[in-house]
Amino acid sequence: MKSLYIIGTVESGKTALCLGLALKFREEGYRVSYFKPVSIATGIAGMKDDDTELMRDVLDIKVPFEKMTLFTMGHNYLTRYEPENSEKYMADIKSAYNEISKDCDIVIIEGTTNPQAMLALGLDASTISRRLGAKMLMVSRVNDDFRMDELILNLQYMKKAEVDLLGTVFNFVPTPLLERTRNVYVPILEKTGFNIRGIVPERKELTAPTVREIYEVLGGEILEGESNLDLLVENFLVGAMTTDSALRYFRRSKNKAVITGGDRADIIHSALETSTSVLILTGNLYPDVRVLSKASEKSVPVILVPYDTYTTIEKLHGVSCKIKATDEEGKKQSKELVENYIEWKGILKELE
Known part of the structure; x- marks a missing residue:
C-alpha cells in the first residue's frame, strides 16, 4: 500500500486534484482511499469538512467520518490542542491512517491551505508525510511572481525537511499566464532540481463559485x-x-x-x-x-x-468553489484534467 500527500495553498485546487487522481487511479484498477488528518475551521460549529464528505461519498469509504478528519486548524488552534500531547495526536493520526488504508492500494492524503500549519504541534505536512511514509506532491496556483516565490520557499522547506517530494503541479493557470509559466516559472524550478508534474489551465467551472x-x-x-x-x-x-x-x-x-x-x-x-x-x-x-x-x-x-x-x-474571502458528490460534471472534468495535463502515469509509477 502506498500513499500520496497532496499539499498546496489557498485556492490552489488541491481537492479537485485529489478527486481527479483518485478517479483516474480507480479507473486503472487500484483500490483508492482518502485521508485528511487536519481540516480548516469553517467558523460554523459542528459543520463537517466538505472535502472529506465529497471524497467519502465518491470513493464509497466505509470508515467513520471522524477517523478521516481528526483535527481542525484555526487562528487559535493552540487553545484547543496542547503541544505536550503532540505524540498522542500523531499516534491518533497513525491509528486512523492504518484503519483507512486497510484493503487499499493507494491512500490520497490531503493537506491544509498552509504546509506549515500546526507546526507547533508537530502535525505540519512535512512531519505527517515522513511519519506516514507518504510521497508528497505540491500543487500551486501561481498568479504572479510573489506566488512563485512562495512556491519555491515551500519546496525548499520540504526538501530540507527530507520529505520524499515527487514534484509540483501548476494548477488552474489563467490563460494569459500559461506562456509565462512554461517559459519562466518551469525553467526556474527545473534548474533548482524540482520536477514539474503538470501545468493545468484554468477551468472556470472548477474555480469560480456559484x-x-x-x-x-x-x-x-x-x-x-x-x-x-x-x-x-x-x-x-x-x-x-x-x-x-x-x-x-x-x-x-x-x-x-x-x-x-x-x-x-x-x-x-x-x-x-x-x-x-x-x-x-x-x-x-x-x-x-x-x-x-x-x-x-x-x-x-x-x-x-x-x-x-x-x-x-x-x-x-471565505467563498470558494466546492465540488459536490452529486456534481457529475465536476467529477468528470477533474478526471479529464488529470488525464490531459498531469503526468499521472509517472506519479503512479513512483508510488508502485
Missing part, C-alpha cells in the same frame, strides 16, 4: 432570482463610483458579482446592463421595486445583506 455558494457564506435575504443560484461568479466588483463611469467599469468584467448599497439605483441599473451574475446589496437597504423588476427581467439574483460593504467583502 451564487449559491456566495449566499451560503453571506446569508441575508434573496429578493429576486432564487431559481438562478447556480450561476458562476468570476469577478467581484464594488459599485461605489459615479453613474457616468459605472457602465464603462462594469463592461470590463463578465459573470460578476456587484456589491453596492440598495439605495444606489443608478449603479444597479448600470450593472444590469452588463454581464452580471448577482447583485449583493449592503446595509439592509431595500432597492426600488423597479430595480427588482429589471433584475427579474435579466434573470439576475439579488441578495440583501445586513453588513456594510467592507464587512461583506471580508466575508467573501
Whole structure:
C-alpha cells in the first residue's frame, strides 16, 4: 500500500486534484482511499469538512467520518490542542491512517491551505508525510511572481525537511499566464532540481463559485432570482463610483458579482446592463421595486445583506468553489484534467 500527500495553498485546487487522481487511479484498477488528518475551521460549529464528505461519498469509504478528519486548524488552534500531547495526536493520526488504508492500494492524503500549519504541534505536512511514509506532491496556483516565490520557499522547506517530494503541479493557470509559466516559472524550478508534474489551465467551472455558494457564506435575504443560484461568479466588483463611469467599469468584467448599497439605483441599473451574475446589496437597504423588476427581467439574483460593504467583502474571502458528490460534471472534468495535463502515469509509477 502506498500513499500520496497532496499539499498546496489557498485556492490552489488541491481537492479537485485529489478527486481527479483518485478517479483516474480507480479507473486503472487500484483500490483508492482518502485521508485528511487536519481540516480548516469553517467558523460554523459542528459543520463537517466538505472535502472529506465529497471524497467519502465518491470513493464509497466505509470508515467513520471522524477517523478521516481528526483535527481542525484555526487562528487559535493552540487553545484547543496542547503541544505536550503532540505524540498522542500523531499516534491518533497513525491509528486512523492504518484503519483507512486497510484493503487499499493507494491512500490520497490531503493537506491544509498552509504546509506549515500546526507546526507547533508537530502535525505540519512535512512531519505527517515522513511519519506516514507518504510521497508528497505540491500543487500551486501561481498568479504572479510573489506566488512563485512562495512556491519555491515551500519546496525548499520540504526538501530540507527530507520529505520524499515527487514534484509540483501548476494548477488552474489563467490563460494569459500559461506562456509565462512554461517559459519562466518551469525553467526556474527545473534548474533548482524540482520536477514539474503538470501545468493545468484554468477551468472556470472548477474555480469560480456559484451564487449559491456566495449566499451560503453571506446569508441575508434573496429578493429576486432564487431559481438562478447556480450561476458562476468570476469577478467581484464594488459599485461605489459615479453613474457616468459605472457602465464603462462594469463592461470590463463578465459573470460578476456587484456589491453596492440598495439605495444606489443608478449603479444597479448600470450593472444590469452588463454581464452580471448577482447583485449583493449592503446595509439592509431595500432597492426600488423597479430595480427588482429589471433584475427579474435579466434573470439576475439579488441578495440583501445586513453588513456594510467592507464587512461583506471580508466575508467573501471565505467563498470558494466546492465540488459536490452529486456534481457529475465536476467529477468528470477533474478526471479529464488529470488525464490531459498531469503526468499521472509517472506519479503512479513512483508510488508502485
